Amino acid sequence: MSDTPKDLAGLRQRIDQLDSDIMRLISERAECARSVAETKTKDDPQAVFYRPEREAQVLRRIMALNDGPLDSEEMARLFREIMSACLALEQPVKVAYLGPEGTFTQQAALKHFGESAISLPMAAIDEVFREVEAGAVNYGVVPVENSTEGVINHTLDSFMDSSMRICGEVVLRIHHHLLVSDNTRRDKVSRIYSHPQSFAQCRKWLDAHYPQAERVPVSSNAEAARLVKTEWHSAAIAGDMAAKLYGLTRVAEKIEDRPDNSTRFLIIGNQDVPMSGDDKTSIVVAMRNEPGALHDLLEPFHRHQIDLTRLETRPSRSGVWNYVFFIDFKGHREESRVAAVLEEVQMRAAELKVLGSFPIGVL
Structure with missing residues (x-):
């Protein structure tokens, strides 16, 4: 001793x-x-x-x-x-994200670019695209899919009208907490604020613990946290960043229905990204409305043994074609076999747009 x-x-x-x-x-x-x-x-x-x-x-x-x-x-x-x-x-990176301050998208932006990046909140996904396209910021961060609730259609639709490239991705584990302010009377909570996606991800927990409470959808979890500060009978579902920003207390932690709940975010920019050695490519394809169109689209990927990681269908916004496909697959557009597949798809499709090749998310 x-x-x-x-x-x-x-x-x-x-x-x-x-x-x-x-x-x-x-x-x-x-x-x-x-x-x-x-x-x-x-x-x-x-x-x-x-x-x-x-x-x-x-x-x-x-x-x-x-x-x-x-x-x-x-x-x-x-x-x-x-x-x-x-x-x-050298030069601080300016990043636009779907705001307001305290959202999971800001958390994803800081996870990908680090705390030294300058992060700027935008009111809507299309505003993020516009800021990047105008050169006001270097990059943008937008949500694209959730493991529980599926794709964010607004993000996919924005790519159809934009020249932006995908430069990266980041996956964030999403933990929702029930939050109250110092003024909240916890035994009298009759209203809960949150984003519609968060309500969907916490549905079972809410049904079991607050079945009578009014569920009020708002534009973001951060906005839900802000509203709770002004009311004595309400609570919010939000994450750690919003809780810290607005000084709220956790009544219950990790109330999401699925413990593996996560959201994937895309990094958008104005330039193509060279190969990193472990990459992914995203494309959007419009096919003619004819028998076997989907088979014709996917067959080259199978023949060249390219691994598809996501396939989504969206109705065409132009009205010329009935549907378009968003496809993610492993590999970089500069690789020979990927280039060969893209050339074949180009010949078979009514329209092909390469959204970008980018490093598979590390963190």
């Missing part, structure tokens, strides 16, 4: 030394990143500093090298923040 203080003192001294080493190495990395920026600017004044494929490669390498005790995803998140801070020295 007498050696314990001496042992602790030695361990703390070692931690202090390691902290100093870590700080020195991070500073070295930041200086190196600044040199990269100067070299890029010298060669091209309009150089792009954020490279999605390079970031994905770095994070994959970190996860492969990690031997613990921190798990690989936690280690990758630490490096994400280091990379985000270093990039901010």
